[in-house]
Amino acid sequence: MNGTKAHILIVExxxxxxxxxxxxxxxxxxDVETVGRGDEADTRLKERVPDLIVLDWMLPGLSGIELCRxxxxxxxxxxxPIIMLTARGEESERVxxxxxxxxxxxxxxxxxxxxxxxxxxxxxxxxxxxxxDVLTLGDIELDRQKKRVSRAGRDVxxxxxxxxxxxxxxxxxxRVLSREQLLDGVWGSEVYIDERTVDVHVGxxxxxxxxxxxxxxxxxxxxxGYALNDRFAKIA
Numbered sequence: 064m065n066g067t068k069a070h071i072l073i074v075e076x077x078x079x080x081x082x083x084x085x086x087x088x089x090x091x092x093x094d095v096e097t098v099g100r101g102d103e104a105d106t107r108l109k110e111r112v113p114d115l116i117v118l119d120w121m122l123p124g125l126s127g128i129e130l131c132r133x134x135x136x137x138x139x140x141x142x143x144p145i146i147m148l149t150a151r152g153e154e155s156e157r158v159x160x161x162x163x164x165x166x167x168x169x170x171x172x173x174x175x176x177x178x179x180x181x182x183x184x185x186x187x188x189x190x191x192x193x194x195x196d197v198l199t200l201g202d203i204e205l206d207r208q209k210k211r212v213s214r215a216g217r218d219v220x221x222x223x224x225x226x227x228x229x230x231x232x233x234x235x236x237x238r239v240l241s242r243e244q245l246l247d248g249v250w251g252s253e254v255y256i257d258e259r260t261v262d263v264h265v266g267x268x269x270x271x272x273x274x275x276x277x278x279x280x281x282x283x284x285x286x287x288g289y290a291l292n293d294r295f296a297k298i299a
């Protein structure tokens with residue numbers, strides 16, 4: 064992590080989930096603060112603005128939606144990165160959450176590694192100087208500054224496209240990514256490339272990573288796309 068630790072405020076009234084998120088985010092090197100009520104969070108945010116807020120939809124005192132509206136109305140927090148947590152899975156509710164000003168939206172129950180990856184991706188866009196230079200999963204390490212990848216201490220030789228593909232996967236462990244999402248995230252939405260090209264590059268990435276009897280960290284989800292197996296860290 065470069066410079067000062069990124070400060071994250073978790074606003075969540077479910078204590079077991081709060082403890083789980085705090086533990087995992089602190090393990091990633093973040094400075095984490097927690098609040099269990101929406102009105103208390105509103106007061107705290109007037110005193111100190113964090114680098115990112117993880118905000119539950121349903122809160123005592125003041126709802127997450129209302130707090131999000133207030134934050135977007137204030138000059139000092141109008142660009143504050145916000146990830147909304149909710150048990151509501153209907154599309155209309157997701158749209159409402161995003162329309163209120165949330166930057167991202169995740170439905171309970173969710174994969175904690177996926178949430179941590181989304182926090183990292185959002186911080187990287189908002190505050191690139193505050194994000195980790197090195198991504199790790201299991202025995203795979205990706206060093207952003209050196210543009211270098213290693214597995215179990217052995218250098219992995221990747222082309223620029225395979226490097227970007229691995230970085231995109233490592234930012235979102237456990238999340239199933241469609242070929243279209245991979246095309247947009249790695250190649251860019253302005254570039255027209257056939258979706259089968261994704262399969263070719265995933266194959267090259269696998270070949271480079273999986274020498275010998277190494278466990279394949281990339282999971283093919285039939286009819287959906289690919290995912291970097293978030294259980295890989297336990298396997299490796």
